[in-house]
Amino acid sequence: MTTSKGTMMVKADGKASEQESAGTVNQRTLKTSINCSGVALHSGSKVSMTLFPADADTGIVFKRTDIAGHGAEIPARWDHVVDTRMCTTLGNKDGVTIGTVEHLMAALSGCGIDNARIELNGPEVPIMDGSAQPFVFLVDCAGVVEQDAPRRVIRILKPVSLDDGSARLTPGTHLSLDFEIDFDNDMVSKQSLSIGVVNGSFAKELARARTFGFLHEVEALRNAGLAKGGSLDNAIVVSGDSVLNEGGLRYDDEFVRHKVLDAIGDLYLSGAPIIGNFQGVCSGHAANNALLHALFADPDAWEYDVLHGDEVLSAIDGGIFPELAEIA
Numbered sequence: 001m002t003t004s005k006g007t008m009m010v011k012a013d014g015k016a017s018e019q020e021s022a023g024t025v026n027q028r029t030l031k032t033s034i035n036c037s038g039v040a041l042h043s044g045s046k047v048s049m050t051l052f053p054a055d056a057d058t059g060i061v062f063k064r065t066d067i068a069g070h071g072a073e074i075p076a077r078w079d080h081v082v083d084t085r086m087c088t089t090l091g092n093k094d095g096v097t098i099g100t101v102e103h104l105m106a107a108l109s110g111c112g113i114d115n116a117r118i119e120l121n122g123p124e125v126p127i128m129d130g131s132a133q134p135f136v137f138l139v140d141c142a143g144v145v146e147q148d149a150p151r152r153v154i155r156i157l158k159p160v161s162l163d164d165g166s167a168r169l170t171p172g173t174h175l176s177l178d179f180e181i182d183f184d185n186d187m188v189s190k191q192s193l194s195i196g197v198v199n200g201s202f203a204k205e206l207a208r209a210r211t212f213g214f215l216h217e218v219e220a221l222r223n224a225g226l227a228k229g230g231s232l233d234n235a236i237v238v239s240g241d242s243v244l245n246e247g248g249l250r251y252d253d254e255f256v257r258h259k260v261l262d263a264i265g266d267l268y269l270s271g272a273p274i275i276g277n278f279q280g281v282c283s284g285h286a287a288n289n290a291l292l293h294a295l296f297a298d299p300d301a302w303e304y305d306v307l308h309g310d311e312v313l314s315a316i317d318g319g320i321f322p323e324l325a326e327i328a
């Protein structure tokens with residue numbers, strides 16, 4: 001189902017969306033639940049994960065099914081981040097944690113999923129292939145439905161930056177990211193990327209970029225009892241000026257693309273899509289979370305809003321599954 005203005009989504013009741021005439025974009029969730037299982041990067045254990053649809057205004061909520069009681073539920077929000085050293089880990093006051101949420105969060109952000117419940121039977125989101133692509137595939141398989149509530153976004157109103165200059169948010173018309181990395185390594189070295197998360201760019205340009213590490217670090221992590229599930233199946237491993245993975249890189253600049261992917265996932269812990277520009281210089285999970293703390297500490301720097309005007313069209317056309325329009 002298409003119109004001259006772009007893709008229309010099909011609502012849960014099967015009726016075509018009226019979001020264009022209503023002048024805004026509505027919230028979206030999954031059409032059905034969907035399960036996957038995989039290895040946890042750090043513990044090395046096998047984890048089963050199910051993504052469920054959720055009501056409007058739920059946001060993204062994680063639940064540990066291997067722990068009894070209400071204490072097992074953790075909202076995917078910046079103020080529940082308890083560790084950013086190896087990955088982004090969420091936790092609650094009972095000490096229940098869920099690690100490595102960033103690639104899944106990036107996929108949910110890139111797929112325009114506002115509401116979902118994520119159940120896991122272990123302490124980490126499975127690492128899959130080290131990218132967000134397997135999670136995009138899950139969302140694609142489950143399908144996406146529009147809900148009867150406008151999407152709430154966080155509009156950046158003035159620049160917010162960290163004192164060390166490693167991360168910054170400024171106003172913009174859609175989510176865009178500028179990222180620079182500079183590693184003392186011939187293979188990774190200096191890379192930069194500027195990209196807007198519109199018109200399916202997440203699925204095409206970012207989702208497949210894998211996490212990476214250096215061989216000497218991998219050995220140190222293993223000796224420390226970490227990265228037990230890590231392998232060439234779920235990370236790029238760099239040794240000197242070469243990549244150990246058979247098949248090489250998926251993008252020439254896969255390293256910086258993965259850092260952008262990480263930033264998108266970490267920023268989605270704001271609890272809503274951010275409308276603004278992110279700039280990162282050699283930053284990581286800690287800086288991304290510190291930036292959200294700085295943002296929410298300044299009430300003049302942001303506001304809740306809905307999408308309007310040209311933003312509506314770019315959000316509709318920016319749906320990651322343009323082929324859905326044809327199927328519908």
Ligand SMILES: [Zn+2]
Pocket residue numbers: 102103211258262
């Ligand atoms: Zn990552």
